[in-house]
Amino acid sequence: MGTLEKHLRERRDSGRKLLCPYVSGGVSDDWLDIIRAYDDAGADAIEVGIPFSDPVMDGPTIQAASDQALGRGTTPATILSELRDLDVATPLIVMTYANVPFRVGFDRFVDECGAAGVHGAIIPDIPMEELDPWEAAVGEADLDTVMLASPISADDRLERLVGRSRGFVYGVNVLGVTGERADLGDWSGKLAGRLKAVTDLPVIMGFGISSPETAVIASAASDGVVVASAIMRIILDGGTAVEAGAFVSSLRTALDRG
Amino acid sequence: MSEPTSAPSLMGEPENGRFGRFGGQYVPETLVGACQEVEAEFHRAWADDGFRTQLADLLRDYAGRPSALTECHRLSEQLGCRILLKREDLNHTGSHKINNVLGQALLAQRMGKQRIVAETGAGQHGVATATAAALLGQDCVVYMGAVDMERQKLNVFRMRLLGAEVRSAETGSRTLKDAVNEAMRDWVATVESTHYLLGSVMGPHPYPMMVREFHRVIGDEAREQVRALTGADPDAVVACVGGGSNAIGIFSGFVDTQASLVGVEPAGGAAIGHGVPGIVHGSTSFLLQDDHGQVQEAKSISAGLDYPGVGPEHAHLADIGRARYEPVTDEEVVEAFQLLARTEGIIPALESAHALAWVARAKDELAGQTVLVNLSGRGDKDVAQIAELLGEDV
Numbered sequence: 001m002g003t004l005e006k007h008l009r010e011r012r013d014s015g016r017k018l019l020c021p022y023v024s025g026g027v028s029d030d031w032l033d034i035i036r037a038y039d040d041a042g043a044d045a046i047e048v049g050i051p052f053s054d055p056v057m058d059g060p061t062i063q064a065a066s067d068q069a070l071g072r073g074t075t076p077a078t079i080l081s082e083l084r085d086l087d088v089a090t091p092l093i094v095m096t097y098a099n100v101p102f103r104v105g106f107d108r109f110v111d112e113c114g115a116a117g118v119h120g121a122i123i124p125d126i127p128m129e130e131l132d133p134w135e136a137a138v139g140e141a142d143l144d145t146v147m148l149a150s151p152i153s154a155d156d157r158l159e160r161l162v163g164r165s166r167g168f169v170y171g172v173n174v175l176g177v178t179g180e181r182a183d184l185g186d187w188s189g190k191l192a193g194r195l196k197a198v199t200d201l202p203v204i205m206g207f208g209i210s211s212p213e214t215a216v217i218a219s220a221a222s223d224g225v226v227v228a229s230a231i232m233r234i235i236l237d238g239g240t241a242v243e244a245g246a247f248v249s250s251l252r253t254a255l256d257r258g
Numbered sequence: 259m260s261e262p263t264s265a266p267s268l269m270g271e272p273e274n275g276r277f278g279r280f281g282g283q284y285v286p287e288t289l290v291g292a293c294q295e296v297e298a299e300f301h302r303a304w305a306d307d308g309f310r311t312q313l314a315d316l317l318r319d320y321a322g323r324p325s326a327l328t329e330c331h332r333l334s335e336q337l338g339c340r341i342l343l344k345r346e347d348l349n350h351t352g353s354h355k356i357n358n359v360l361g362q363a364l365l366a367q368r369m370g371k372q373r374i375v376a377e378t379g380a381g382q383h384g385v386a387t388a389t390a391a392a393l394l395g396q397d398c399v400v401y402m403g404a405v406d407m408e409r410q411k412l413n414v415f416r417m418r419l420l421g422a423e424v425r426s427a428e429t430g431s432r433t434l435k436d437a438v439n440e441a442m443r444d445w446v447a448t449v450e451s452t453h454y455l456l457g458s459v460m461g462p463h464p465y466p467m468m469v470r471e472f473h474r475v476i477g478d479e480a481r482e483q484v485r486a487l488t489g490a491d492p493d494a495v496v497a498c499v500g501g502g503s504n505a506i507g508i509f510s511g512f513v514d515t516q517a518s519l520v521g522v523e524p525a526g527g528a529a530i531g532h533g534v535p536g537i538v539h540g541s542t543s544f545l546l547q548d549d550h551g552q553v554q555e556a557k558s559i560s561a562g563l564d565y566p567g568v569g570p571e572h573a574h575l576a577d578i579g580r581a582r583y584e585p586v587t588d589e590e591v592v593e594a595f596q597l598l599a600r601t602e603g604i605i606p607a608l609e610s611a612h613a614l615a616w617v618a619r620a621k622d623e624l625a626g627q628t629v630l631v632n633l634s635g636r637g638d639k640d641v642a643q644i645a646e647l648l649g650e651d652v
Binding site: 059067077148149150175176 | 275282283284285286287288290291429430435436439442443446447448449450535536537538539540542545547549550551552553
């Protein structure tokens, strides 16, 4: 079992709801401080976006954060090399699109993730049907490939999908792209329940979580939440790492209170 | 020049959605089911005589097929080869785009999807989609880059006249690739009620195969027409390539002949010419990108070819050497545009003028040959741009 999965299972089994905040790598000069702030605020894993020019699963906020990072000259190599020196024990997960690892070669990308101390990868445009070459490149490396499950994935797909997911399974709360929503609707709870019925992997829900309240709702039937746009909006609006950390603390408090 | 092909699957059903090392289905989990549904329904429809008849009737009675084959006597004399034009410019809405659009709109109807989304660059595919949606009473949303909307105001108005909603893509380079991104984002959110009517032989499987099949009619007609006129197959078949739908359509009629197949790319958007594989918009193909995998913008005189990728089957045809891909410059294109107008009384689309530009450049190589050129669209939409370029005040 990979480092990420072991860590998340232990935390989950201790009765804690899991919190996985996101930062777009290279979004600001102090983006590593943002990660440190998440760590201090009680994150269980931290998702680091490697920006791609054409992020089709992302809404306006993450698109803007990606553009800002790319505009600062950020590349996959700069992100992974800056992560090497990061003094944070919380497991890191990279989130990117297929062309980023494909361009340098899956093998080399996996090696670079290892050197950067990254323990998980989320690549939303590599579905199960296209997963074989990526899985082969990961091989025995300590890099958990997290699969996304959609509210409209059929039952038999969900079963196969959790079988190939490592670290946790990422339940998508909504039909649509990333971005804050006031109301998550019915999909989230239903999908969380369907996933919990077919796997003992941690089930973490993401997309649309905008507040401590929606985080609590999305974690009710699942093991925790990913929060991205709501935090990136703080950064895009000129907020500091401390302010981003304070928001993550408020999520932590709400999840712990239940 | 080329060896006759021996692979029986060439331009047939792709294996696992792949053409050699290209293609595939790189879509988010939310869209996998929809892609599979489109694939299954397309195969059912394509095997259904009722569907085939319905589409053939529309192509004949509404779109005006078969399109003519025109022999260019004066141009042939000037260039020293026998030039035949497949006149897709004569179709309703002025280009080959109508073939695919009618097929997919009927398919959406079969799937019970009342809403259509599409992307458009110059507006040709958007206008064709809006046309088919009006004909079939479907709701239609077309995404178009903000930059393209400004450049192609008339087509924006045409789409609105036809009852479509045109939404501006305000992200990235605000051109065609960004319109595709927005259409995919829309589809992810609306997939239960919406069909994504992709306009070229690109995107995730089954689109490259399906769109090719809807354009196969170009090649099938041309093959019969050329044989009837000349008693033989042409020596060369030439078409412009952006995503590559008109080229795939005409190539499909000749891939099993001795004809050489030539795709002509704009020099500023030569995805195959640059030869770097990548993954974007659902498939692996050649892709204009930087060293870090960020997609770059294509830039040419013709908005319809300004796409940084290319259909995966073209990448495969290039890979195995069955087709060759040549770049032409904007200057050559403008010259060819005027040449056809003056010698034959036909104003071609700037996209189609790329194919003619290559023929003009390669005239020594083509001397004495029969050359079939796909005239994929008419140039009315480009007249103002050419006037401005030539310094004419119109």
